[in-house]
Amino acid sequence: MQRALSAAADAPGYPTAAGTPQLRQAIVNWLARRHEVRVQADAVVPTIGSKELVGLLPTLLGVRAGDTVVVPELAYPTYDIGVLLAGAQAVRADAVTALGPARPRLMWINSPANPTGQILPAEHLAKVVAWARERGTILVSDECYLDLGWDAQPVSVLHPSVCGGSHDGLLAVHSLSKRSNLAGYRAGFVAGDPRLTADLLEVRKHAGLLVPWPVQQAMIAAYGDDEHVETQRARYSARRDDLRKALQDAGFTVEHSAGGLYLWVTQNADCWQTASALADLGILVAPGAFYGPTGERHVRVALTATDERIAAACRRLTS
Numbered sequence: 001m002q003r004a005l006s007a008a009a010d011a012p013g014y015p016t017a018a019g020t021p022q023l024r025q026a027i028v029n030w031l032a033r034r035h036e037v038r039v040q041a042d043a044v045v046p047t048i049g050s051k052e053l054v055g056l057l058p059t060l061l062g063v064r065a066g067d068t069v070v071v072p073e074l075a076y077p078t079y080d081i082g083v084l085l086a087g088a089q090a091v092r093a094d095a096v097t098a099l100g101p102a103r104p105r106l107m108w109i110n111s112p113a114n115p116t117g118q119i120l121p122a123e124h125l126a127k128v129v130a131w132a133r134e135r136g137t138i139l140v141s142d143e144c145y146l147d148l149g150w151d152a153q154p155v156s157v158l159h160p161s162v163c164g165g166s167h168d169g170l171l172a173v174h175s176l177s178k179r180s181n182l183a184g185y186r187a188g189f190v191a192g193d194p195r196l197t198a199d200l201l202e203v204r205k206h207a208g209l210l211v212p213w214p215v216q217q218a219m220i221a222a223y224g225d226d227e228h229v230e231t232q233r234a235r236y237s238a239r240r241d242d243l244r245k246a247l248q249d250a251g252f253t254v255e256h257s258a259g260g261l262y263l264w265v266t267q268n269a270d271c272w273q274t275a276s277a278l279a280d281l282g283i284l285v286a287p288g289a290f291y292g293p294t295g296e297r298h299v300r301v302a303l304t305a306t307d308e309r310i311a312a313a314c315r316r317l318t319s
């Protein structure tokens with residue numbers, strides 16, 4: 001990836017918002033090879049990492065004041081930011097049954113989830129797809145942790161077992177930040193309903209939301225290779241085993257955490273007290289309340305520190 005980036009450094013011209021045909025094809029091939037998802041190349045739009053897309057998507061799709069957007073009960077905070085920027089109203093819900101007859105413009109789901117690591121099974125996803133289609137709600141699935149399933153196999157919203165073979169009303173958001181440990185390159189994409197990706201492309205083109213050409217070349221290298229993902233997965237898996245055991249030995253209960261880069265843990269105490277006690281040991285965690293009111297008694301522990309730092313944290317937890 002580094003070699004592909006630097007070999008492409010002589011790139012003074014503007015890149016296109018659609019990305020090169022080679023990049024789109026590399027993404028199409030990867031989705032088919034690794035996730036049994038078939039999309040056409042014109043149903044893929046590269047993004048400058050996925051956070052910009054999450055923050056701008058409601059605005060780019062024309063969500064406005066008076067519209068409602070559903071976000072998960074416990075969620076990556078940028079979904080809310082995107083709703084605020086569009087001037088719309090966010091509603092937190094996990095179960096569609098809790099939403100009654102509402103017809104939201106857009107709904108976010110995220111599996112494996114940040115912060116909980118929860119993986120939504122295909123049957124659950126299929127019900128959400130049906131619910132969204134009945135209401136004309138655009139369903140957007142943030143799948144940036146899709147390659148990081150541990151206790152279950154995560155499934156894309158674009159998988160035929162979930163969407164019935166049609167991508168109508170659906171978008172899947174992906175990132176190389178987690179899969180390829182490439183957050184610094186800002187590289188991701190959105191794929192799905194070709195009418196929605198065409199709309200997005202049109203607006204992104206005129207807003208100058210373009211992935212730099214050298215980064216596109218690095219993305220082609222990344223999506224063309226699975227070995228580095230397995231190597232990195234093995235590192236995360238070993239850290240996860242060690243941290244999980246140390247946290248349990250220290251009296252924490254680990255909940256969900258079936259996928260992704262986090263352990264979602266509780267001592268049944270206020271999250272700020274727990275975060276503060278762990279900070280006294282030199283261990284930094286995220287208080288669960290950052291992600292929604294129902295996270296008040298949990299903290300999120302990340303697997304992203306180095307092996308040496310994770311080992312030190314485990315020693316401190318159990319000594």
Ligand SMILES: Cc1ncc(COP(=O)(O)O)c(C=O)c1O
Nearest residue numbers: 049050051076114175177183188
């Ligand atoms: C659920 C989720 N979505 C999106 C992102 C954004 O990642 P990036 O902008 O690096 O692709 C993150 C980053 O932590 C995340 O946890």
